[in-house]
Amino acid sequence: MTSLTRPAAEDPYAKLPPLPSFSLTSPDVAAGARLAADFVADGSNTSPALAWSGFPAQTRSFVVSCFDPDAPTPSGFWHWDVVDVPATVTALERGAGAHGGHRLPRGAFHVRNDAGGDGYDGAAPPAGDHEHRYFFAVHALDVDSLGVGPGTSNAGVAFHVAFHALARATLVATYSR
Numbered sequence: 001m002t003s004l005t006r007p008a009a010e011d012p013y014a015k016l017p018p019l020p021s022f023s024l025t026s027p028d029v030a031a032g033a034r035l036a037a038d039f040v041a042d043g044s045n046t047s048p049a050l051a052w053s054g055f056p057a058q059t060r061s062f063v064v065s066c067f068d069p070d071a072p073t074p075s076g077f078w079h080w081d082v083v084d085v086p087a088t089v090t091a092l093e094r095g096a097g098a099h100g101g102h103r104l105p106r107g108a109f110h111v112r113n114d115a116g117g118d119g120y121d122g123a124a125p126p127a128g129d130h131e132h133r134y135f136f137a138v139h140a141l142d143v144d145s146l147g148v149g150p151g152t153s154n155a156g157v158a159f160h161v162a163f164h165a166l167a168r169a170t171l172v173a174t175y176s177r
Helices: 154-164
Strands: 023-025 050-053 061-068 077-086 132-141 165-175
Touching (some): 023 165, 061 154, 077 154
Antiparallel strands (some): 061 077
16 A cells, blocks of 8 residues: 655645735744644634735735645645635634634635535644645735635636736645644
């Protein structure tokens, strides 16, 4: 049997056209640090609080996501995707990723994550696999609405984001079991 252990994938955003960056911070997640039990599937499975600033003045909406490029699939694993966050919103509180979207800002919605849920599903790498990276990202967009619905795939959201992104902020944490 083949071991799941393999080298980590590169930065998933490095193959895309470069974008200006802005600041993404969290009282719950430190850059390069291990995710706490509150934010992993085996723990409380709660989305962390996130806040962003310094995005372009012409921003009209945001997409917030969490992606694991190190998952043992050719396409990584999407843990969270929030679409149509209004430009007036510059933070999501801890737990905003609750299933059903009732804790999201008005107008924003989740698309189904790769675990099949409609909210945040925390880190859950295979036991014994190498440390995985979790890219929390906020994309500032030039449109009020991305023009997709809750049934859109994460790849579909990313495709539309590529044509409307003004800037990107990322915060990367790690986790292994």
